[in-house]
Amino acid sequence: MAYECFELEAQDGVAHLRLARPERRNAMTRAFWRELPQAVRELEARSEARVLVISSTGPHFSAGLDISLFQGGEAFDTNSLEGRQKFRAKLEELQASFHALAEARFPVIAAVQGGCIGGGVDMVSACCMRYATREAYFVIQEINLGMMADVGTFNRMPKQLPEAVMRELGYTGERLGAERAERLGFVNGLYETHEALVAGTLAVARRIAAKAPVAIAATKRMISYTRDHTVAESFAYLNALQPGIFSIEDIRRSLAAAAARRTAD
Numbered sequence: 001m002a003y004e005c006f007e008l009e010a011q012d013g014v015a016h017l018r019l020a021r022p023e024r025r026n027a028m029t030r031a032f033w034r035e036l037p038q039a040v041r042e043l044e045a046r047s048e049a050r051v052l053v054i055s056s057t058g059p060h061f062s063a064g065l066d067i068s069l070f071q072g073g074e075a076f077d078t079n080s081l082e083g084r085q086k087f088r089a090k091l092e093e094l095q096a097s098f099h100a101l102a103e104a105r106f107p108v109i110a111a112v113q114g115g116c117i118g119g120g121v122d123m124v125s126a127c128c129m130r131y132a133t134r135e136a137y138f139v140i141q142e143i144n145l146g147m148m149a150d151v152g153t154f155n156r157m158p159k160q161l162p163e164a165v166m167r168e169l170g171y172t173g174e175r176l177g178a179e180r181a182e183r184l185g186f187v188n189g190l191y192e193t194h195e196a197l198v199a200g201t202l203a204v205a206r207r208i209a210a211k212a213p214v215a216i217a218a219t220k221r222m223i224s225y226t227r228d229h230t231v232a233e234s235f236a237y238l239n240a241l242q243p244g245i246f247s248i249e250d251i252r253r254s255l256a257a258a259a260a261r262r263t264a265d
Helices: 030-046 081-103 119-125 141-145 153-159 163-172 178-183 194-209 213-227 231-245 248-259
Strands: 006-011 014-019 051-055 108-112 115-117 129-133 137-139 189-191
Touching: 006 030, 014 194, 030 081, 051 194, 081 119, 108 119, 108 194, 115 119, 119 137, 119 153, 129 178, 129 194, 141 163, 153 163, 178 189, 189 194, 213 231
Parallel strands: 014 051, 051 108, 108 129, 115 137, 129 189
Antiparallel strands: 006 014
16 A cells, blocks of 8 residues: 555565655654554554564654644634534544554554654654664653643653653653663663664564564553553453463474574464
């Protein structure tokens, strides 16, 4: 399928989705919000991807929402009950685009260069892991525009950063540099150049893709569930999930491959 805002390819279980509008700093147009969940659904339907890497093009990962979304104003009029209902519907539509990343059966990894601003932060906080170039930075830009971030940043990021840091970033709208982000655990690793970042992130993805895909999908689901529930609830969920996905054949293949010093299939 051809996309206006993305380039998509898949090889050996690793899908690579690139934001492809560098001339607009990869700002998120109406097409972006429609195409992102379409791409995830396409990958899931084809059952080819075991991992998805999201990278970008140009000097910045994303400048966030394209200002064209604010033109017209009918979806952002909250002066009437009808207007507020339309606003909520639009909000849920935008949020669903990033829910697709969080809920995909496969892990999603973001590779961030330059600025990751506004909606870009919403996007990468919906990913399982984040890698970045050393000069990259993250900005909760919405507060600088007089509004609260509302597409996922304050729903996911407080579970990925200490509360005091989250409040600092949310209140001030100042930059979180990549090196500080790595120290805080928001970023998994740093690279010197954009090229090294993409190559390194794809290498991580290939290591994940070499594992048993059903076990990886269950692991993603289990970690996400545990994050949002008590320890007791997470054990109950695990005990329901594990019998449904446990494969002795996958274990035998993994052990045989390890003994033969080769990659399991």
